[in-house]
Amino acid sequence: MKEIALRFNDTKLTDLIFVENASNQITFETVKCTDPVVSTTEESGVLLNGRKFNHLLYMHRDIEVVISSDEIDNDVFEFLQSFWVARFKYISFYKDSTWGNYVQIMTESGKFPLTYIEDIKDLPEVSFNLSYANPI
């Protein structure tokens, strides 16, 4: 059963309603797709009198998605790398037999998160830590 759709675009989407056959979009079953969980960014420190403080700056929702080799062929591998470097990235969740609206997300920076199961070249696995672009 499909759980999540990944879509990327060169420009910001003006309409966030899910489109079944959109270009630059693939749906995945995944082996892991967590529910969005709250992640906070705080400013913290110590006052001159020793009292500690923290100040909540932002709250975002984060999810972890793991796509395993059963869903990765050459085309999907290229798509996932294009998704990683794209300017505007969106996801949509499949729940209660319907696709939800697109949500803009951010990936982490750095090397494409690719690993190989049991170090076997034919078994690539990609793990994304995605963060909602807009704060709660």
Added chain:
Amino acid sequence: MIEIILKDFANEVALLPIRAVEFYSLVEWGDPYDANIVIHNLEAESSFNITAVTRNTHLGTIKRLGYKFEATLYIPYNNLAENSFDYIFEEVLKGRYTLSIILGTARAWTQNGYEPPVAINSTSGMKISISNYALNHTIEIESVEFRPRVVIKLFGFVKKLNEIFVL
């Protein structure tokens, strides 16, 4: 709809002992390492297994990602130099090769129509063949009671079960 019903196994289970192993190496036409090597009369202790490589999912299920093929073949021929084992396994099978495990009354392919030893305790025949880029082997020589023997361990990997040909 395809419907397959399997039944009546009584008196239908075939006896298929490992009878031989066949290596077929085709590097390039005329290459000295092109070879068809068949080893008959493997010891009864020989065995093979095909196991799934799986990945747990967060739904509590698993996904099948590929299959590992492993075989351990005990070869009773112990006049090693006379039987050219070092040359066969270190030189001839240096590159890629096709492997067939010959079971029961099945016969390995031979260029000159060689007549193999009679199959015993066999009521059927089957060949299990793997031909891919990830097949390889190790060679061991071990000592049992009154003699040394050669142990060939074979390791392979395929993504789909139908890449292992059962003939």
